[in-house]
Amino acid sequence: MLEASNNNYSLGLDTQVFVTSKYKLCKMLKKMALERLPKDKALRLEVLEEKNLFNMLKTVNDTTKQANHFINHKCRHLIPAKPCKKHPFQASILKIEQNNRFLSNTMIVLENTTKTYALARKNHKRLNTYVMVIFPGLHQPSKNINAKTLKLLRKLRDKIVTDSIDLALDFSLKSEVSSPEIRTKTKKVLEHLAKRNRDFNYYHQSIYLNKPRPISGLQRVLLYDKYQKQTNFHAEPIKEELKDWKRLELTFKVGMKWDKFVESGRLQECINLLENLAIELEACTPFGVDTSALDNQLKKLKDLRICTDIPAWAKVA
Numbered sequence: 001m002l003e004a005s006n007n008n009y010s011l012g013l014d015t016q017v018f019v020t021s022k023y024k025l026c027k028m029l030k031k032m033a034l035e036r037l038p039k040d041k042a043l044r045l046e047v048l049e050e051k052n053l054f055n056m057l058k059t060v061n062d063t064t065k066q067a068n069h070f071i072n073h074k075c076r077h078l079i080p081a082k083p084c085k086k087h088p089f090q091a092s093i094l095k096i097e098q099n100n101r102f103l104s105n106t107m108i109v110l111e112n113t114t115k116t117y118a119l120a121r122k123n124h125k126r127l128n129t130y131v132m133v134i135f136p137g138l139h140q141p142s143k144n145i146n147a148k149t150l151k152l153l154r155k156l157r158d159k160i161v162t163d164s165i166d167l168a169l170d171f172s173l174k175s176e177v178s179s180p181e182i183r184t185k186t187k188k189v190l191e192h193l194a195k196r197n198r199d200f201n202y203y204h205q206s207i208y209l210n211k212p213r214p215i216s217g218l219q220r221v222l223l224y225d226k227y228q229k230q231t232n233f234h235a236e237p238i239k240e241e242l243k244d245w246k247r248l249e250l251t252f253k254v255g256m257k258w259d260k261f262v263e264s265g266r267l268q269e270c271i272n273l274l275e276n277l278a279i280e281l282e283a284c285t286p287f288g289v290d291t292s293a294l295d296n297q298l299k300k301l302k303d304l305r306i307c308t309d310i311p312a313w314a315k316v317a
Contacts, residue, residue, distance in 0.1 A: 008313050010293035011274065012139025014249065015166035018156060019119065022111070022131045028159060032152070066103050066234075067093050070136060071110075078113035078132070087112045087128040097146045102234065104137030105146045115163070132163065139168050139293060141314035142236050147300075147307050154301045162254040162261060164219065167274050167294075170226060171283040173246040177205045177225050186223055189280045193218065205229075216269040217253035221277070224249075230314075237316040245314075248283055250274050 071079075071091050079089050090111040097105035109131050110116075116130035123129075135153050138145060175182050186207050187200055193212040194200065201208040205225035212218050227245040230236045238245070252270045254261050261267055271291070278284040300307045 008141065008293075009170040009172065009245075010290040011167060011169045011271070012293035013165060013297050014137065014139040014168040015164075015251075016135045016138065016153065016157070017163045017165070018133040018160045019115065019130060019163045020133065020160040021129055023129075024160065025109070025131055025133060028156065032155060066101065067091070067106075067108065069233075070103055070108070075110065075113075075134075078110060078115055080112070080114050080117060083112060084117070084127050087126075089113060096149045096152060102137065102140075102143060104140045104143040105149045106136065107149075107152065108134040108136065110134065133160075138297065140312070141170065142230050142234075142238060142312050143315075144312050145310035147309050150297075150300055150307050150310075151304055154304060154307070157258045157301070161256060162258050164251055164253050165270075166249055166251050167270060168247055168249040169274060169278055169283060169289055170245060170247050171278070172244045173283070174244050177207060177223060177246060178202070183207060186281065189277060190221060193221065214253070216273045217255075217266070218250060218270075218273065219253050220251040222249040222251075223247070223281075238314055239316055242314055246283075248274070248278060248281065250277075 075091075083089050092109045092111070094107040094109070095105070096107060100106065110133075111131050112128055113132055116132060117127055119125075120127050120129045133156060135149070137143065138149075138153075173182070177183075183202060190200075190209050190212075193215065194209055195211060195213060199210050199212065201210060205228050207223045209221040212221060224247055225245075226247040227238055227243050230238050230245075250270070250273070254266070256264075256266075271289075271294075275284070275289045278289050279286060284290070296310065300310070
């Protein structure tokens with residue numbers, strides 16, 4: 001049985017994905033760089049090439065383990081089966097925090113994806129016109145989220161369309177996710193969202209529901225062992241008291257500017273859907289989920305004057 005916990009477990013915004021034109025992204029990043037440059041024109045031009053964030057994007061390669069894993073697993077549906085030879089799929093990464101080996105505090109740019117191809121054809125543009133911009137790992141209790149990441153996210157969020165978001169709820173579960181009891185219970189709770197029985201996938205300590213019914217824009221449901229992922233895959237020193245740490249993660253389609261998404265009540269609809277599932281799974285109390293982490297994120301993103309780092313609390317000091 002799933003149990004609510006007295007730890008700092010909460011609901012948070014974990015990933016935000018944008019779609020925009022490459023030209024607009026370059027222009028925005030260049031403008032952000034100019035804002036912090038000296039007033040002297042000659043000096044500005046000299047420093048600009050180094051400060052331009054777009055020039056700092058590094059192509060993801062085989063040595064970037066975390067980024068490759070993220071792209072090959074979470075973004076594999078975006079990689080064209082038959083890519084255009086002239087405009088092949090490409091992934092780049094900007095490390096907002098230097099010497100960072102994780103995906104938190106990074107910005108990933110995907111070029112020539114299935115989604116950007118489709119959008120270009122729809123708008124009668126060149127296939128390489130659009131890009132996808134991803135901010136992963138925004139809700140990670142084992143990592144410090146740099147204020148610079150939030151500020152960059154906010155500036156992009158105000159200007160371009162949000163394509164999708166991931167909402168993630170952390171909770172405590174003594175049983176293993178791979179146990180027959182939990183698999184049966186989870187499938188029973190989620191079966192009304194599944195189009196087909198084969199849309200359920202089980203992989204080690206994870207349960208996936210891919211391509212669910214698009215209620216409130218739902219695109220994917222994932223339940224997994226967060227403690228094992230952080231300790232085994234990421235090799236992080238997580239507090240022993242969090243050994244039962246699990247995560248329920250839902251991906252939602254947005255397709256509009258962020259402010260409109262919030263003001264229209266769509267964000268609350270997404271939260272309500274996740275909360276209802278969490279209550280049925282007993283991943284929270286009957287009174288609902290704790291939204292303190294999400295509230296803190298939204299507060300910092302709303303007013304950049306109070307935007308400070310979000311400190312980690314799950315790692316061993």
